[in-house]
Amino acid sequence: MGIYLTIVFYSAIALVILKLYIKLTTGWCYSQVCLKGKTVLVTGGNSGIGYETAADFAKRGANVIIACRNKDRAEAACEKIKKETHNQDIHYKLVDLSSFASVRKLAEEINQTEDHLDILVNNAGVYNVGNQLTEDGQQLLIQTNHYSPFLLTNLLLDLMKKSKSRIVNVSSLAGMAAKMDLEKLNKYNNFFTDYALSKLCNIMFTIELASRLKGTSVTTYSVHPGTVKTEIIRDSGLVAIVSRSIIRTLFKNATEGAQTSIYCAVQNDLEPFSGEHFEDCHMVERYKSAQDVWIAKSVWAKSENVVQLR
Incomplete structure (x- = not known):
């Protein structure tokens, strides 16, 4: 029994130290920009x-538009x-x-109702959705996480070029583990491989x-928000309970993640750093998997074809 107590004791100390490290290294945006x-x-x-991103923009006085699929949740969030x-x-x-x-349809509505769009944050995404095809014949995960943000952004570019504007694409550290394979993008591999590919x-x-966008008034950045507490693990088994406990202890909350x-x-x-990748509110070197500009061009061409942009 003594050895188990010792293991638990030192494990608890290790978790506390790790938690302190995460807190101390979490980046914060101190900008007072209105x-x-x-x-x-x-x-x-x-x-x-x-939500935390939208709320911060609201505190700064912006006209905020939340885009999501559930009307009740959207209305509740707005209120x-x-x-x-008080905005x-x-x-x-x-x-x-x-x-x-x-x-x-969303892009058409925005283009019709707004005379300028200054910030676009492609934040929405999904994780473990299994092998599901959309009405467009694409895997649900890659369409939600990449193709649709790609399409939305391109459809709003003319509007965004009317002002000095920014596009933020929320990625993930998971992209570091991916190796780009265009043939895998619309195949179900496994939930982590597919998620990592979408984030790459x-x-x-x-x-x-x-x-x-060089030479225009629009700049863009990709970000890793950190490992943030989510509702991904919902099972009630022992492993799930332990996992949730670790997540609550170590992961960032939504405010920190935003x-x-x-x-x-x-x-x-930040304009000179358009196209760069950011973590904890500072620019970092792109992952090795994301350094080939020719692969980036190939991803663009593939995406353009899938969404029938032209």
Whole structure:
């Protein structure tokens, strides 16, 4: 019994030290930039990182548009942000990122109702959704996480070029573990491989987008928000209970996870670093898997064909 208590004791100490390290290294956006008169669009802004990102923009005085697929959750999020920030310019648009038609409808609405769009945060995403095909014949995960943000961004570019604007693509450290294989993008491999590939696509998309936007008023950045507490693990078994305990102890909360997205959206003087990757509110070297600009161009060409952009 003594040896087990010793193991538990030292494990607890290790967790505390790791938690302190995570807290001390978590980046914070300290910018006081005011967004009054600016219009921002945050996908998945009804919960989690997206909600905290939208709420921060609202505190800065922005006209905030939340895009998500559930009307009740969207309305609840808007009302909560209004109450917390005393900013009444909080609105929502419905979109289903598993449908290209829905994405096109959202873009059409934004282009018709707004005369400028200053910040776009492609935040919404899914993780472990299994082997599901969308109405467009694509794997649900890659369409939601990459193809639809790619399509939405391109459909809004003309509007965004009317002002000095920024596009933030929320990626993940998981992209570091992926090796780009265009043939795998619409095949179900396993949940982690597919998720990692989709997050690598986010980075590659950002690289090529930045290249195409040179000489315009629009810049773009990819971000890793950190490992953030989510509702992914919902089972009630012992392993799930232990996993949730570790997650609560070690992972960032949604406010912490939103900081790098906020930073890339509002921090002054980031324009020269368009196309770069950020973690904990500072620029980092791109993962080895995301350094080939020719692969980035190939991902763009593939995506352009899939979404029938041209």
